[in-house]
Amino acid sequence: MKLNDYINKSRKLSKHKSMKEIKIAFLSTFTINGLGEIMKVLCHDEKINVQTYVGPYGQYAQEILNTSSKLYSFNPNIIFMLFDAEQFLGDFFHFPYRLSADERKGFIDGKLNEIQDLVKTLSKNTDSKMVLNSLLVPHYSSRGIHENKQEKGLRKLIHYFNETLDKMSVNNSQLFIFDFNSFSSKIGHSNLVDRKMHYLGDLRISPQGLVDISKEYMAYIYPLASMTRKCIVLDLDNTLWGGVVGEDGLENIKLGPEKDGKPFMDFQKRILDMFERGIILAINSKNNYDDVKEVFKKHKYMILKEDKFACIKINWQDKVSNMKEISKELNIGLDSFVFFDDDKTNREMIKELLPEVLVVDMPDDPSLYPKTIEDLHVFNAFTLTKEDMKKGEMYAEQKKREDLKLKSTDIKSFLKELKIKTSITEANKFNTPRISQLTQKTNQFNLTTRRYQEEDIKKFSSSEDYIVKCIDVKDRFGDYGITGAVIVKKSKDFWEIDTFLLSCRILGKEIEFGFMKNILDNAKKAGVEVRAEFIPSKKNKPAENFLK
Incomplete structure (x- = not known):
């Protein structure tokens, strides 16, 4: 669709009760008429109802610095800030070499300070996420082929500006930099x-x-609306390799560096890259398991090995039933799944019967398969911790634990064979993002379901009135990472447990008892009793049972 199509469609949108609600603000140095309407349509297609506010043309600084501005009264969930290099840098953009090299650097540092002050003001006055674009490096220079030889030349300084923005965002959980040059x-x-x-x-x-x-901006909307996907479910024949292994045989499937096999190999590399950033992998294929196993073991160009998959359904059952079983075995909702299958009939069946699953419309041309991954923004999250990046691996390891559980005669022997080790540490700058994330995502084993941002955790951990700890768990199959947290409010006569939670991935392993014992032992040494509050929710029955 073109811009006018989006504008016309935006006028006909209707709000539904089941839709999620978000507010988006735009600040810009230039005209962005139509951007709000496009975002409304794109979000509506994802069942998100959007209200938008577009700041006055070129008045981004006034909107940010004046706490009585319409920006703050609108109270957005996210603010997109679009800066044009020519407008933001003024005459310097056209005539940088009127200044000396050191003066040029000083000018850019001044503009960086300007941005930093604006970001600090926003961070102080709003909890909104902020998305600021990097400056576009100009393709033209009056210095021509000598531009890159200039000391502190314009292009070098804009690269420096952009790199400094990136560093600025590292220490600010609200701020994200949109790479305008990559776009x-x-x-x-x-x-x-x-x-x-x-x-x-x-x-x-x-x-x-x-x-x-606008389509790229959706990468920030999905996590804002809590619509991040966690798991890629894959067909095999004509998806991970060309051809049908049961008919063509191991030697004749298309997979490798040659022209017909290269798209499939590159597609697998994209999938493996997603696995290594924490996305869970599963297989849903109508096939003979022995034929597929041979591909995993013997094909030299098979990038994705069997041990990378947390759940494997290779049978002649319908794919809808398989998908439900994958959801049950992994204990994650169907709305966490993204399904890849070359067969349109299978895709349409999943779309019709399991609408929660995101079904990717695979192109007829396999050379476009890698691009389908590149264009998906649904895996983005506002935090990316060490535990997040290991999640795919952790779920694959869980399959090995389940196999051991089936072989064990009872729960005690199973836990003994796991050889569980735990480590309890106080909150610090390294684990604070993960502790915050756990408070926001953990529902089942969570006494109070209180949600805290990173700044809240930092405030608690730096106060003498609070104890903030986390627990790291490993066993013989791998490292679960930080999977539990506790926040205790101290007073003279007693300690009150504000938050006590554990990830559902480690429930059933009796870890909660050891974690709580640590708090009770410390309270005993301090000569105080411990009180725990339970706030019931729709999902935290396991936590209530623990208290009983």
């Missing part, structure tokens, strides 16, 4: 800019560019 490279600079509209209406991004950037 320009993806869609092509000629598609990003419409020179005629540039001069007619100060539209620094073309109408089609606004559509394209």
